[in-house]
Amino acid sequence: MKTVATRSAVNVYVALAVIFLIGPIVVLIGASFNPGSGLQFPPKGFSLKWFEQVIASPTYRRELLLSLVLAAVAATASLIIGFLAAAALGRSTRAWASVLTSYFLSPLIVPQVVIGAALMQYYALIGIGGTELALFLGHIIIAVPYVIRSIVGAVSEVDPALMEASRDLGASRWRTVLDVMLPIIKRSAVGAWLFAFVMSWINVELSVFIAPGDLATVPVEIFNHLQYSADPVVAALSSLSAVVALVLVLAIDKLTDLESMSR
Amino acid sequence: MKYSKRGAEFRWNATLLTPTLVVYLAVFVIPVAAVVIQSLISDNHFSTQWYEQVLGEDYYWLVLGRSIWLSLLAAVISIIVGYSLAYISDRIFVSRTLKKLVLISVFTPLFTSAVVRAFGWQIVLGSDGIINQMLMGLGLVEAPLRLMFNYLGVVVGLVHFLVPFAFLTSSASLQSHDLSLVRASRDLGGSPWSTFWRITVPLSRTALIASFSINFALAISSYVVPAVLGGGRVKVMAALVYETFSIDLNWQLGSAIAVFVFIPVMVVLFSLEVLGRRTAIPTRSDQS
Numbered sequence: 001m002k003t004v005a006t007r008s009a010v011n012v013y014v015a016l017a018v019i020f021l022i023g024p025i026v027v028l029i030g031a032s033f034n035p036g037s038g039l040q041f042p043p044k045g046f047s048l049k050w051f052e053q054v055i056a057s058p059t060y061r062r063e064l065l066l067s068l069v070l071a072a073v074a075a076t077a078s079l080i081i082g083f084l085a086a087a088a089l090g091r092s093t094r095a096w097a098s099v100l101t102s103y104f105l106s107p108l109i110v111p112q113v114v115i116g117a118a119l120m121q122y123y124a125l126i127g128i129g130g131t132e133l134a135l136f137l138g139h140i141i142i143a144v145p146y147v148i149r150s151i152v153g154a155v156s157e158v159d160p161a162l163m164e165a166s167r168d169l170g171a172s173r174w175r176t177v178l179d180v181m182l183p184i185i186k187r188s189a190v191g192a193w194l195f196a197f198v199m200s201w202i203n204v205e206l207s208v209f210i211a212p213g214d215l216a217t218v219p220v221e222i223f224n225h226l227q228y229s230a231d232p233v234v235a236a237l238s239s240l241s242a243v244v245a246l247v248l249v250l251a252i253d254k255l256t257d258l259e260s261m262s263r
Numbered sequence: 264m265k266y267s268k269r270g271a272e273f274r275w276n277a278t279l280l281t282p283t284l285v286v287y288l289a290v291f292v293i294p295v296a297a298v299v300i301q302s303l304i305s306d307n308h309f310s311t312q313w314y315e316q317v318l319g320e321d322y323y324w325l326v327l328g329r330s331i332w333l334s335l336l337a338a339v340i341s342i343i344v345g346y347s348l349a350y351i352s353d354r355i356f357v358s359r360t361l362k363k364l365v366l367i368s369v370f371t372p373l374f375t376s377a378v379v380r381a382f383g384w385q386i387v388l389g390s391d392g393i394i395n396q397m398l399m400g401l402g403l404v405e406a407p408l409r410l411m412f413n414y415l416g417v418v419v420g421l422v423h424f425l426v427p428f429a430f431l432t433s434s435a436s437l438q439s440h441d442l443s444l445v446r447a448s449r450d451l452g453g454s455p456w457s458t459f460w461r462i463t464v465p466l467s468r469t470a471l472i473a474s475f476s477i478n479f480a481l482a483i484s485s486y487v488v489p490a491v492l493g494g495g496r497v498k499v500m501a502a503l504v505y506e507t508f509s510i511d512l513n514w515q516l517g518s519a520i521a522v523f524v525f526i527p528v529m530v531v532l533f534s535l536e537v538l539g540r541r542t543a544i545p546t547r548s549d550q551s
Binding site: 222 | 275276279280282283286287289290291293294295297298301344347348351352355356361363364365366367368369370371372374375376377378379380381382383384385386387389391392393423426427477480483484485486487490491501504505508509514517518521522524525528532
């Protein structure tokens with residue numbers, strides 16, 4: 001098995017897989033530096049003018065800001081909502097806990113198209129259609145399952161003796177959860193926040209349905225653009241979006257073990 | 264005031280869970296139920312007209328069949344790639360740097376918006392994209408190959424979308440295996456190949472089943488990738504939902520089609536759950 005030939009074959013396979021996985025993103029980022037108006041990779045020169053155009057455009061600036069703020073706020077809200085649930089679910093191994101956990105994770109398997117269609121109609125019905133609030137709520141329902149999935153594991157690993165000790169010493173239940181449990185799972189919580197942030201930042205399939213008409217998020221703007229033409233300015237915008245992703249991958253890696261983000 | 268411990272425990276858990284339950288009710292359960300209800304309404308009274316329309320027109324059957332077929336294909340390919348990558352990273356690679364490289368390559372697409380990834384593929388697969396450039400530069404073809412705005416482009420895009428998920432599920436599973444079983448197989452004379460097929464893969468059975476159903480669900484729900492890389496020629500069910508809502512503005516028909524996107528997901532999940540249960544192999548962890 002460890003022959004040179006097999007070794008090389010394995011390495012070539014992995015190299016191809018890696019190229020497959022990150023190639024399109026690298027190509028997109030590279031093409032947005034191309035001075036010409038066609039989307040070329042490799043780029044025929046180096047120019048920042050498309051990025052300048054993105055920054056110069058008030059619409060794109062507003063959309064970048066909206067996406068950033070939305071992601072941060074949605075991640076925070078999702079962390080709070082998800083943590084509270086996980087604090088209950090992670091402490092018990094009984095049947096109700098796993099049933100409820102499955103229930104809370106269920107938005108993950110419902111197609112975003114379906115959720116999007118549902119929310120769009122529902123919002124119209126209750127009169128908040130096309131508002132930032134609508135978008136915010138939609139992103140929460142997308143992100144909370146990920147938060148719960150990340151944190152339940154960490155909560156279940158908290159030594160119950162520590163919690164009992166805290167209660168014995170007179171702390172209220174709230175105090176125990178906030179001052180004992182939360183600090184212990186801090187890394188997991190920050191990782192979950194970052195994950196929720198990314199899920200909101202990149203969300204497109206749901207957002208297309210519920211984004212405000214006049215002010216889209218960055219991915220929605222890119223999608224609408226691609227329906228008609230693919231120009232370098234949109235490529236630059238997309239590159240900015242992708243760079244945020246890369247930065248966050250490295251941030252999460254530094255913080256928690258990337259591996260622990262797997263199922 | 265209740266002094267019983269169980270009562271207090273229950274009320275505490277209820278307090279913790281209430282905010283989340285309320286949010287889910289308001290933002291998930293009720294809207295999705297409303298969609299189902301909407302699909303059964305026409306002119307303000309109950310009607311199965313929309314379902315009749317979807318079931319009656321050949322066009323919808325064609326699109327549904329195409330969606331299912333594409334999703335199955337993409338799911339299978341993505342699992343082959345994802346599992347093999349996970350296996351190599353976990354069992355063959357020793358260097359932590361290499362393992363980390365693989366992990367970063369897997370997570371980066373995951374954290375990039377689906378639309379951005381699809382856009383990247385447009386540039387790679389386009390007629391003056393890098394693949395065609397290379398093929399023509401090497402003289403292998405005379406005219407650019409049509410690599411996108413067709414089924415090929417959509418499958419490539421979907422597989423690219425799904426591989427990270429397959430990798431993560433496979434990786435988690437492979438790391439939980441009892442390696443003494445693998446060593447025992449080798450000690451007893453098994454080749455690496457036969458050990459792989461007769462020990463490792465069966466031990467991963469649950470994960471493979473879960474991975475397949477999740478990837479199928481993700482693929483059939485996807486409309487951004489088919490829209491961007493299919494260029495209007497490869498319409499899938501999820502894309503039809505979007506169009507029916509945004510272009511036709513027929514919310515009720517759109518809701519009915521949306522339900523049809525959801526049904527294959529449930530069917531696959533359910534049947535694989537049953538299949539998984541029936542063929543479960545007891546592992547060491549079952550005996551804890």
